[in-house]
Amino acid sequence: MKIDIRAEAARYYDSNPDAPNDVPFYQRLIPSSDAAVLELGCGTGRVTLPLIPRCAYYHGIDISPAMIAICRAKLAQAGIPPDKARVDEGDITAFDLGRPFDLIIAPFRVLQNVETDAELDGLFRCIHGHLAPGGTCILNVFRPNRDPQGLRQHWVSSEEQLSWETPTDTGRLACYARQARMDVERLVLFPELIYRRYEGDELKEEAVLKIVMRCYYPDTFEQLIREHGFGIIRRWGGYAGEPYGEGPELVIQFGDDRSTRHVDTPPTI
Ligand SMILES: C[S@@+](CC[C@H](N)C(=O)[O-])C[C@H]1O[C@@H](n2cnc3c(N)ncnc32)[C@H](O)[C@@H]1O
Incomplete structure (x- = not known):
């Protein structure tokens, strides 16, 4: 049986005040209200729910039953029917949904949770297999703030650092990060997120989430996409119109290399 690494931490996911402001960006990139959209690693539906009204059909998959359960509850609460x-539950590196998607x-950096080259090959094979003619895919990673050598030398640390803290009805929720270890060859980070819920000064709950973050730089990210047979259409450096790489x-x-229009780096969308 597969272990859900997010079983304990899923309930804290939506409290993260540092989630990116990317929803308007994705809403604008839905090609039309007739479009079918697939979200890989949909999590608790942070992006899912606000995108659904903008397209004809939306399908999300995620490997974590706990995240999917929260997302399903939100869909039910919003009264969204299953034909919409x-x-x-599904693995983005090996899935077959039996239909194509326009987008x-x-x-939020789901690609970086894919650790091995074999899994990356599986992910890109699945993307190929699910793109409608003329369809496109958008992937995102963070831009490392150090060069590879700097990362290798400085990333690992035994110290816990406060990532964010937010008030709750009865106290506060804090998320700490520990830079536990790193695969220096493949530039894979293994951070641990520690969620602590306090009532007053008393620690009431703690949940640890150990994740994988494979790192890419502007050139290696493009290379990854091209070497899997795709053509690059547009690139951005963030959701506020930053140039790629900055x-x-x-x-x-x-998109599929044979049908791709190479537009490349508009200043913003
Ligand atoms: C940082 S969260 C992003 C969630 C959501 N996309 C968002 O923007 O809020 C990463 C999500 O990717 C999912 N994930 C990681 N690896 C996966 C895999 N191999 N297959 C499916 N989902 C995966 C995790 O379970 C988690 O819900």
């Missing part, structure tokens, strides 16, 4: 949107997205994020829209 559904979310399923495939994976917001902002905090790396965001690339790409």
Whole structure:
């Protein structure tokens, strides 16, 4: 049986005040109200719910049953029928949904959770297999703030650092990060997120989430996409119009190489 690494931490996911302001960006990139959209790693539906009204059909998949359960509850609460949107448990590196999509997205750095080359090959094979003619995919990673050598030398640290803290009805929720270890060859980081819920000064709950973050630089991210047979259409450095390679994020829209129009780096959308 597969372990859900997010089983304990999923309930804290939506409290993160540092989630990116990317929803308007993805809303604008839905090609038409007739479009079918696939979200890889939809999580608790942070992006899913606000995108559903903008398209004809929306399908989300996520490997975590706990995240999917929260997302499903939100869909039910919003009264969204299953012929309009559904979310399923699934692995983005090996799936077959039996239908094509006009837009495939994976917001908030989902690609970086894919650790091995074999899994990356599987992910891009699945994207190929699910793109409608003329369809496109948008992937995103963060832009590392150090060069590879700097990352190798400085990333690992035993110290816990406060990432964010937010008030709750009865106290506060804090998220700490520990830079636990790193695969220096493949530039894969293994951070641990520690969620602590306090009532007053008393620690009431703690949940630890150990994740994988494979790192890419502006050139290696483009290379990854091209070497899997896709053509790059547009690139951004963030969600506020930053040029590619200069902002905090790396965001690339790409399509099947044979049908791709190469537009490249508009200043903003
Ligand atoms: C940072 S969260 C992003 C969630 C959502 N896209 C958002 O923007 O809020 C990453 C999500 O990717 C999912 N994920 C990671 N690896 C996956 C895989 N191999 N297959 C499916 N989902 C995966 C995790 O379970 C998690 O919900």
